[in-house]
Amino acid sequence: MKAENMIEVEDLFLRFYRDEGVIKPLNGVSFQIPTGKSIGVVGESGCGKTMTAYSLLRILPRGGEIVRGALRFRRKNGEIVDLAQMDPDGKTIKQIRGGEIAMIFQEPMTAFSPVHTLYNQISEVLRIHSDMDEHAIRKRVVELLGQVGIPEPEQRADAYPFEFSGGMRQRAMIAMALASNPRLLIADEPTTALDVTVQAQVLRLIKEIQGRFNLSLMLITHDLGVVAHMVDYVYVMYMGEVVEAAPVAELFANPQHPYTIDLLHSIPKMTGPKEALAHIKGTVPHGAALPPGCMFHPRCRKRVGETCWTREPGMTDLGNEHYVRCFIHSNAVTDISREAEEITHA
């Protein structure tokens, strides 16, 4: 494992064995997060973003099995462990889950218990992951609520989640995630349920906190506008594979995978002339029936011929930490890119 990395995911395969067949949400996902850095994971719903996060925490829904791959994580004490090998109910993963890796969920109303006060729920984290006494815990919870910008934290600590607005609830969730001083923060669509003016404030808070506590951040989002301002490096996922990976500025300036290009073109713009929106035909196929060859080929505007549906593209290194999984860029098929140019944007 590289010294600068907090986590390394290598060739992760996830399967659900169901009566109707085998569902294949993850098909060889690899990524890494350096200590103190942030990555974004983007893609449409059904691409395996959330399942990747659940695999890391080993909180997969019933029937989910990691059948291959490694999830190497550097613990607080320096020890390197493979989360994929752990018993999901074992002692070690319970220390890591919520203790060293914390997660912020999309909908704070369903993630919190409605019948316990915020103090009750945040203090529980400290009772499990620290040996503080009741007095110290109270002090710490109030301090945390203050840090995430909740006014009058001393009084608001004893409120119930329903007494908070959506933005305040999400702040409280961030406080809870920070309670145990985690090293890695996973934020799964943290602002999707919020209004746009509140979203800006909550995202800035997450970014501030990531910097202040030197956290590694994994931000899962479908919103390319959000990812543009939040992370250092972006992974674009499609059908349980990373199809493109690049530093954030590079990805927006110079997208290479047809999927990334089409995703970027399908966002309506706020300035400039109104152009017809590009869209991607069809939808993400069901995880039980993976297309042969390149998984994106049925929807791809740039597919170049038989190669695309008979062979699986590997990752091509374009330099500048930019990687793409597409035959157009693989050296093995040199004349393809020329043909592709002619078909492009027909």
Next chain:
Amino acid sequence: MPELPEDIILRVENLKKYFPVRAGFFRRVSDHIKAVDDVSFSIPRGRTLGLVGESGSGKTTVGRSILRAIDPTAGRVLFRHNGDVVDIAAMDRSELKGIRKHLQMVFQDPFSSLNPRMPVLDLIAEPLRAHGWPLAKRRERVHELMELVGLDPRLITRYPHAFSGGQRQRIGIARALALNPSLIVADEPVSALDVSVQAQILNLLTRLQEQLGLTYLFVAHDLSVIRYICDRVAVMYHGRIVEVADGDEIFRHPRHPYTRALIAAAPIPDPNADWFALSHDPETVAVDADAAERPKTSAGCAFAPRCPLAVDQCWRESPPLDPLADNRNRLSACFRADEVVPPEELPEE
């Protein structure tokens, strides 16, 4: 008979919807929530009016009041059809049935708005059956509608679970079109969809408008979607319209501080734009995180607690929605509309 200019298909006048708040042992009405408070606008035939605002702004309640899915507290909803002008707000149940086929709704969530036990044929044909079409004619019409919205008519016997979100929204649109309506109220029709699919549906709605001459009231929270599809935009805040302007103008130069704050807060898909600076500019919106929670004062402008331009007058009086002195085609409910400057740093393309 109420009057309406020739080209206007729908005019909403002073629409109000108050929900009673009950408290105490006898559940007496102690107060009212003004979900929609004195809203007026009109839509010319064949055009699209966007109604934009955050959750709780009352935009959905306006849409539902027009269709009489809920009964407004006060106001008129004037609608032109077959050369007549009628007031939908004043109609009784039997009159409504006759008018409803001219007004249809497309809902936000294509998962909960389709009955999972009905095949596509029955889903799309539901309004036809309600209007007494025989089966053979219904089947023929459903075929036609499926082709119109880009669904394979061979799937006519399938159930909703077999369709993706985008396809379900097409079913919802086909159902809305079944009776050849002239006005469609679309309530967040793309907000539950992925961007790639969202673009498909927006393009479909645009094509249908051209093909069938439809008029849309498009309710949404996403400004970029509104900009893409609407000819004219009305911004709502706390039950009132605070600004109205033609499509692009409102984005280039908002004339209400709330519109400006909304535009500045929308994430820009460009890592080089300093979006955090833009969205937290103290001249755009009060940065105080708690400001949004402060109760609005009953007398003044609802946006005053968050407004960087607020002066004493704003706390005392509610600003009327008036045409701007320099542009009679634009309306703004702000005493200081002239001083609103557009968010800077927005990258020009």
